[in-house]
Amino acid sequence: MWSYIITLRYFIEFSYNGKNYFGYQIQPDAISVQEELEKALSTILREDIKTTGAGRTDTGVHAKKIFAHFDTENPVSDQLTHRLNSFLPPDISIKRIFPVRDDFHARFDATYRTYEYYISLEKNPFTQESAWQLWRRSLDVSKMNEACKILFEYEDFTSFAKLKTDNKTNICKMYKAEWEQNGSELKFTVSANRFLRNMVRAIVGTMVEIGAGKIQPEELRRVIEDKNRNAAGTSAPGHGLFLVDVGYEF
Amino acid sequence: MWSYIITLRYFIEFSYNGKNYFGYQIQPDAISVQEELEKALSTILREDIKTTGAGRTDTGVHAKKIFAHFDTENPVSDQLTHRLNSFLPPDISIKRIFPVRDDFHARFDATYRTYEYYISLEKNPFTQESAWQLWRRSLDVSKMNEACKILFEYEDFTSFAKLKTDNKTNICKMYKAEWEQNGSELKFTVSANRFLRNMVRAIVGTMVEIGAGKIQPEELRRVIEDKNRNAAGTSAPGHGLFLVDVGYEF
Numbered sequence: 001m002w003s004y005i006i007t008l009r010y011f012i013e014f015s016y017n018g019k020n021y022f023g024y025q026i027q028p029d030a031i032s033v034q035e036e037l038e039k040a041l042s043t044i045l046r047e048d049i050k051t052t053g054a055g056r057t058d059t060g061v062h063a064k065k066i067f068a069h070f071d072t073e074n075p076v077s078d079q080l081t082h083r084l085n086s087f088l089p090p091d092i093s094i095k096r097i098f099p100v101r102d103d104f105h106a107r108f109d110a111t112y113r114t115y116e117y118y119i120s121l122e123k124n125p126f127t128q129e130s131a132w133q134l135w136r137r138s139l140d141v142s143k144m145n146e147a148c149k150i151l152f153e154y155e156d157f158t159s160f161a162k163l164k165t166d167n168k169t170n171i172c173k174m175y176k177a178e179w180e181q182n183g184s185e186l187k188f189t190v191s192a193n194r195f196l197r198n199m200v201r202a203i204v205g206t207m208v209e210i211g212a213g214k215i216q217p218e219e220l221r222r223v224i225e226d227k228n229r230n231a232a233g234t235s236a237p238g239h240g241l242f243l244v245d246v247g248y249e250f
Numbered sequence: 251m252w253s254y255i256i257t258l259r260y261f262i263e264f265s266y267n268g269k270n271y272f273g274y275q276i277q278p279d280a281i282s283v284q285e286e287l288e289k290a291l292s293t294i295l296r297e298d299i300k301t302t303g304a305g306r307t308d309t310g311v312h313a314k315k316i317f318a319h320f321d322t323e324n325p326v327s328d329q330l331t332h333r334l335n336s337f338l339p340p341d342i343s344i345k346r347i348f349p350v351r352d353d354f355h356a357r358f359d360a361t362y363r364t365y366e367y368y369i370s371l372e373k374n375p376f377t378q379e380s381a382w383q384l385w386r387r388s389l390d391v392s393k394m395n396e397a398c399k400i401l402f403e404y405e406d407f408t409s410f411a412k413l414k415t416d417n418k419t420n421i422c423k424m425y426k427a428e429w430e431q432n433g434s435e436l437k438f439t440v441s442a443n444r445f446l447r448n449m450v451r452a453i454v455g456t457m458v459e460i461g462a463g464k465i466q467p468e469e470l471r472r473v474i475e476d477k478n479r480n481a482a483g484t485s486a487p488g489h490g491l492f493l494v495d496v497g498y499e500f
Contacts (some may be wrong), residue, residue: 062375189262
């Protein structure tokens with residue numbers, strides 16, 4: 001006789017404040033969002049639950065909207081979102097949990113990722129942990145937006161990738177890259193099919209050097225064509241970066 | 251022969267994140283915003299500077315816009331704002347410093363004060379320190395706005411005053427009181443010529459009980475007419491409260 005266990009796959013949409021975490025992904029001897037999530041799910045569902053996230057984020061990076069999937073042998077109740085929120089620490093919030101096809105994958109089925117990076121051009125006591133405070137600098141935003149247009153001419157972003165990486169390819173399709181100023185707040189929105197590790201922070205760091213007049217916008221071409229991380233500027237700090245959306249065709 | 255020293259009076263417009271302070275006003279054995287400000291001014295101006303604030307705020311309460319005045323024997327330079335910002339910790343930001351008549355008073359010449367109180371109706375990892383997290387409750391905002399209208403029928407707000415206080419009078423003229431919902435964020439804006447100590451937080455605490463259905467909006471009349479702090483609800487936590495404006499006729 002056959003013994004057959006049906007597993008059900010669920011997607012979780014959630015957000016987190018990255019301040020107290022060494023990134024999303026589980027790692028030894030460092031607190032991660034994934035570890036908190038799996039601990040909460042396993043305790044509530046009384047089953048050893050493993051999750052797969054849409055992507056990893058670096059230490060201190062935030063997520064306004066991110067997804068993960070998990071498999072379970074039992075259908076989950078409508079109460080799970082509320083129970084998870086009560087169990088999880090205040091810096092992780094579950095928005096919704098919904099069933100998907102059992103081969104639908106939080107990482108591989110994502111069609112785009114969108115990030116926002118915030119810079120404060122005035123000393124702001126309320127965004128110390130959510131924006132790069134650059135009030136000592138003067139930035140020319142129009143030059144930074146000129147540089148954005150150049151990004152679309154390329155697909156190989158090796159120059160913005162972390163030196164040691166296990167990526168098989170450094171090819172990314174850029175969908176959006178734009179700086180917007182609202183009062184003293186500067187927001188960079190960038191969207192692509194995928195991002196290399198550290199890529200957004202390396203782009204922002206380089207764009208700030210362009211805005212400060214240290215590099216001309218056109219020089220970004222040389223930086224990218226060098227395919228060498230040392231050609232680009234230093235990385236912007238993690239606390240200004242938010243993953244804000246991941247796209248799926250459910 | 252006469253020796254005559256002319257003193258000049260300046261106003262400072264500034265903001266602060268109250269998280270790490272035991273309120274605005276200097277007090278023994280507790281860190282205050284005023285102490286940080288006077289230390290910075292005295293060091294930079296090489297003169298013992300005392301400041302007078304527009305009002306005190308409680309422990310943990312924030313200010314998006316507040317004013318203080320100080321007197322000095324020497325005209326201050328245009329660089330003072332920038333130098334103060336460099337000297338002060340990241341959670342206090344100076345917006346501008348400008349001369350006023352030598353009898354213009356930051357506290358007594360203020361014609362109104364406006365506060366905002368924020369409540370989050372969803373678990374929000376990014377407003378843990380700037381909004382009261384009430385996602386476990388269900389609040390009827392229309393009832394809370396009914397209660398707002400009742401506030402305008404009264405001037406004696408003894409019921410919302412801290413029990414032990416040195417106030418000579420508990421009379422306040424209410425100019426605005428309104429709850430607005432924007433997505434899962436609830437904002438209470440309240441403006442009056444003056445506020446009693448703890449008053450906004452006591453009003454918010456009472457209004458939340460009205461929103462939760464524990465008290466009917468009309469019962470607010472009895473609460474106010476009792477002139478007894480015990481008649482009102484418990485105080486809302488300080489971290490959701492922001493002083494956002496102080497009015498002057500310069």
